[in-house]
Amino acid sequence: MLSATDHKPMVESAATPVTAPVVIVGGGFGGLYTALALAGRRQHPPILLIDPNDRFLFLPLLYELLSGELRSWEIAPRYDTLLAGKGVAWLQDRVVRIDSDNGLIHTGAGRQLAFSRLVLATGAQANSFGIPGVVEHCYSFRTLADVERLQGLIRKLRERARPLQRLAVVGAGASGVELACKLADQLQGSAIVELIEQGPGLLPLAKAFNREQADRALQRRDVRLRSHTQVEAVQAERLELKGPGGEEHLNVEAVIWTAGLSFRAPEIHPAAPVDRQGRLLCQSSLQLRNHPHIFALGDIAHVDTEDSAVEPAVPANALPANALPANAQVAFQQAECLAGNLVHSLAGEGLEPFEFNDLGEMMSLGVGEASLTGGGFTLAGAAAYQIRRLAYLARLPGKAHQLKVAAGWLADWPR
Numbered sequence: 001m002l003s004a005t006d007h008k009p010m011v012e013s014a015a016t017p018v019t020a021p022v023v024i025v026g027g028g029f030g031g032l033y034t035a036l037a038l039a040g041r042r043q044h045p046p047i048l049l050i051d052p053n054d055r056f057l058f059l060p061l062l063y064e065l066l067s068g069e070l071r072s073w074e075i076a077p078r079y080d081t082l083l084a085g086k087g088v089a090w091l092q093d094r095v096v097r098i099d100s101d102n103g104l105i106h107t108g109a110g111r112q113l114a115f116s117r118l119v120l121a122t123g124a125q126a127n128s129f130g131i132p133g134v135v136e137h138c139y140s141f142r143t144l145a146d147v148e149r150l151q152g153l154i155r156k157l158r159e160r161a162r163p164l165q166r167l168a169v170v171g172a173g174a175s176g177v178e179l180a181c182k183l184a185d186q187l188q189g190s191a192i193v194e195l196i197e198q199g200p201g202l203l204p205l206a207k208a209f210n211r212e213q214a215d216r217a218l219q220r221r222d223v224r225l226r227s228h229t230q231v232e233a234v235q236a237e238r239l240e241l242k243g244p245g246g247e248e249h250l251n252v253e254a255v256i257w258t259a260g261l262s263f264r265a266p267e268i269h270p271a272a273p274v275d276r277q278g279r280l281l282c283q284s285s286l287q288l289r290n291h292p293h294i295f296a297l298g299d300i301a302h303v304d305t306e307d308s309a310v311e312p313a314v315p316a317n318a319l320p321a322n323a324l325p326a327n328a329q330v331a332f333q334q335a336e337c338l339a340g341n342l343v344h345s346l347a348g349e350g351l352e353p354f355e356f357n358d359l360g361e362m363m364s365l366g367v368g369e370a371s372l373t374g375g376g377f378t379l380a381g382a383a384a385y386q387i388r389r390l391a392y393l394a395r396l397p398g399k400a401h402q403l404k405v406a407a408g409w410l411a412d413w414p415r
Contacts, residue, residue, distance in 0.1 A: 019116070021114075022346075027051030027056055027079060029335070030123070030301075030335060031298070032397055033336075033397065034339055034342075036086065036397060038339040045116065048115075049079070049088055049091070050093055055144070056397060057144065058396060061075040062141065066141075066179075066183075074408060093109045095107055097268075097269070116293070119295045119342070120266070120300055127261050131231055131232070137234045138255045139256045140257055154186050157191045157253060158190045165191035166251065168194045168239055168250065168255045169256045170255060171196070172199070172201070172225065173202075173204070173205070177195070177203060178363060182367065184222070184223050185366045193224070197228075197229065198228065199227065202214060207360075209371065209373045209378045210361055210371045210373055239255060263299060265280055272289070272290070277302075280301055281302050282295070282304065283303075285352065286303060286354055292345075293345070303324050330356060337355075360373050361373050369382065370388045372388060393405060393409075
């Protein structure tokens with residue numbers, strides 16, 4: 001265990017009494033689930049969750065919302081409903097600056113709030129990599145508004161049904177592959193789907209079985225994979241590409257960008273060390289380096305899983321070994337560990353290191369289809385789709401919401 005006394009203590013001031021709340025910045029998987037786990041502890045401290053949105057979004061099921069297999073209320077419940085009666089206050093605002101020495105946060109609405117402990121779970125944003133035209137012309141796929149825009153595009157393409165209509169999905173990671181399959185099923189042949197990847201192939205980080213199943217799913221839907229192909233620029237109806245055959249102009253109706261993520265936490269004073277991607281460097285206890293009263297988890301956290309009670313001398317932007325993947329499974333598990341460490345930290349007790357337990361991998365591969373691996377078990381097709389849905393049902397926030405969604409699914413079962 002790591003001792004809280006191994007670090008320089010934060011200076012207490014009149015503005016930051018020890019009775020100030022635990023403030024959690026970001027209401028995604030890491031932030032919301034930490035709040036719920038901490039609220040489930042006996043005699044928990046005051047808890048304040050801050051997020052600029054009014055709804056939590058269960059991102060792994062966003063593809064099913066696009067295809068109409070799920071409804072928005074099922075995967076995007078309101079924070080005020082989820083947190084009612086839980087002992088967690090919610091503030092719809094955005095944190096822009098953190099004063100670590102004095103335990104204060106400053107918000108976009110001009111508020112100044114004290115914290116006893118701070119949790120950063122601000123997630124990730126799409127990364128344009130500075131490529132001309134990406135921000136101006138590409139669709140993204142991370143919000144409810146993104147889903148509505150893509151559904152409108154699908155309707156337009158199906159109604160128009162001109163020959164050689166073409167959609168491009170950039171990035172053949174999990175998001176790009178899952179999205180390409182859903183788009184192909186929804187378009188029903190009214191447009192060609194191109195999947196563009198600068199690397200040698202799809203799903204470079206996926207399990208071999210899921211990679212094979214994804215390749216077959218794309219082939220069945222005639223999704224065209226262009227590997228070793230870089231996007232040089234994006235125009236309103238054209239992509240400038242550089243591939244094995246040289247430069248190419250590809251006419252497209254639209255481009256959906258899933259090629260990568262960027263990470264940027266709120267401004268912290270004194271500055272906190274980050275890795276080369278901008279993720280906050282954390283010890284295995286999920287504490288920020290040199291900021292013992294600030295914790296981070298989820299996509300924004302780069303956790304060193306092999307640190308010790310004595311922090312080694314490491315340059316501010318050094319990349320620790322054994323960094324964890326940025327996915328929902330990690331955030332789920334980190335939330336429970338962090339809730340316990342927040343209680344320990346407030347009590348002046350030693351902290352537990354986070355240990356990731358890889359439970360496997362699940363992917364949506366079109367309407368009513370999925371692929372999964374875990375514990376030596378593999379499955380693909382309709383059965384895998386149902387198992388994936390049930391697994392995520394068990395991960396939805398709050399028992400009340402889980403039961404409501406389950407009741408809706410049972411009511412829909414005959415159809």
